[in-house]
Amino acid sequence: MRILVGVKRVIDYAVKVRVRPDKKGVVTDGVKHSMNPFDEIAVEEAIRLKEKKIAKEVVALSIGPTQAQETLRTALAMGADSAIHVEVPAGELERVQPLHVSRIISKLATEGKFDLVMVGKQAIDDDCNQTAQMTAAMLDWPQATFASKVEKDGDYLKVTREIDGGLETIKVGVPAVISADLRLNEPRYATLPNIMKAKKKPIKKMKASELGVDLTPTIEVISVEDPPVRAAGIKVDDVDTLIAKLKEAGRV
Template identity: 70%
Template sequence: MARVLVGVKRVIDYAVKIRVKPDKSGVVTEGVKHSMNPFDEIAVEEAIRLKEKKLASEIVAVTCGPTQNQETLRTALAMGADRGIHVEIPADQCAKAGPLQISKIFAKLAEQEKADLIILGKQAIDGDNNQTAQMTAAVLDWAQGTFASELKLEGDELTVVREVDGGLETVKLKMPAVVSADLRLNEPRYATLPNIMKAKKKKVAKISPKDLGVEIASSIEVVEVTDPPQREAGIKVESTEELVSKLKESGLV
């Protein structure tokens, strides 16, 4: 049976209206509701389903970030993960921890934990990078199945149905492998109160990137963060001729 590593990230809740800081250095995070990245919830759910089918022996949830990330880790444990690993990165250094740095962390943990499968959300709703799964597979030189909408495991072979432009693509991978979860892979379960209580007793190991030999230093610099431009009001036209005339005036045709 496979040992599964699953990544969980703490992000600003999807229902919160994002506000840009006055100095345009980033977005306001203080006093703002956070939750687990929705695509990571799907990844955790898929790992749990593999264990329920007796295809996975253990699920290890991993999060990278400051102390507050433990709340997100406990949510994954309450959903059904067996234990957690918190890679502590101080809040003031989190901006430097981009997809490349996180992928190196996952690669080291996969080697240490002797993992057979890594399941990650296809992207985080804060940065929308969609890079960590692909980079992790590259660092480890493992097979990868991205944008998974269906996953089947038989022995050491994974069948992944992935969403591509214009349809679906089915790929077969030999384990070990990295999979990134897309929206239609499953419907995540809610953590029940008994499982929330049990999660408090599950083991969470705390380590630092240095313990894994990973340097948190990004080569990417954020120059400025701004609000999107205000959308201009449209106009109504009475006929096709008037529409074409307006389009010509605006230089669109």
């Protein structure tokens, strides 16, 4: 089994995001970036499947500017065998939307004869939660989203999914698309020897146009705003006053 894992370079989760003055996005210049946490979980799970001899090769994929290679090197240091970098200039990166990413992944999955596509359930910058579902639709493959456990079960993969009502266990045939949820695993830290080895692992570079994917946006961002400031609370002397205040606010 060959696995293609999507990894996205995003603003680090510990950074306080600031809205740009033009209200069309957030400030990215001079800001620390790292691998999307959910994608890191997807990489870890792919490597674990390889360690269990279920998969024989793990290939990481990232779409973005030159700096995206740093994210790919992290995936290689974790244990991926090789990587693919679809180059998009930093100035055009905001044009890339989940639909474009899905088209690129589906093209590469088909051309590379991959058996499994794994991605994080969503990216922490746009929170779209669309890529896995659209990729599965384009490939006409079964999908197992929000995976919290993945096991081999004969010719199938048994996947435990996190849903609103609890957990759901399904079986999917291969080829398939899986999106990783938070509790699927705990990603490993890359050791220094593996970081050094990652520098020698191949990264194949290409452009979206070579795959026949048009990056013309289909969605226009009207405005990006900071969340409203939370209003200060009040103190009450007793329960009767509390109930009266809640009634006034229409809470009860």
